[in-house]
Amino acid sequence: MERTTSDINHLITLCRAGNRNAQFEVYNMYYRAMYNTALRIVKDEHWAEDVMQESFLKAFTKLDSFKGEVAFGAWLKKIVVNHSLDNYKKLNRDAMDPIDNVLYKLEDNDDGEEAKLDFQQLQLQQVMGAIQSLNENYRLVLTLLFIEGYDNEEISEIMQITPGNCRTTISRAKESLLKKLQHHE
Known part of the structure; x- marks a missing residue:
């Protein structure tokens, strides 16, 4: 089922109010793409799953900072990319030269x-x-x-x-x- 921007905005409003069903729906809409993004950076399936889940938690707790200037998926993806890079760098300090x-x-x-x-x-x-x-x-x-x-x-x-x-x-x-x-x- 194709989601429209107004559907997503409505779900975001419900998520801000703490609606768990809306959070679950948003998670289901984006988890595969966000998991793939994390996996390409951290290069480990289990680790990518953890990073993705932590990123969703962070996103849901920071929904007030989402102003709608970009698509929700792009905002969420930036959180996933940053969280993936942070985690990757912490665990691979020796693998990466500054x-x-x-x-x-x-x-x-x-x-x-x-x-x-x-x-x-x-x-x-x-x-x-x-x-x-x-x-x-x-x-x-x-x-x-x-x-x-x-x-x-x-x-x-x-x-x-x-x-x-x-x-x-x-x-x-x-x-x-x-x-x-x-x-x-």
């Missing part, structure tokens, strides 16, 4: 030379496998960019890095991904 240690400033060049990826000619599984095999910072930034659909500004906010470092990280991650994909041909 992003600022990985980056150094590069002069911006406007020659437009950037690794071009022709995704239409590559198998999706091959691309996903290659992304998963990248170092953690690159994997996370490309997951946020290509899979979750965030733009550079949102990624720099989520990862708490400067826009310049974000552009550099994305560029290097794309180059690294391209090299991995070329080795698989």
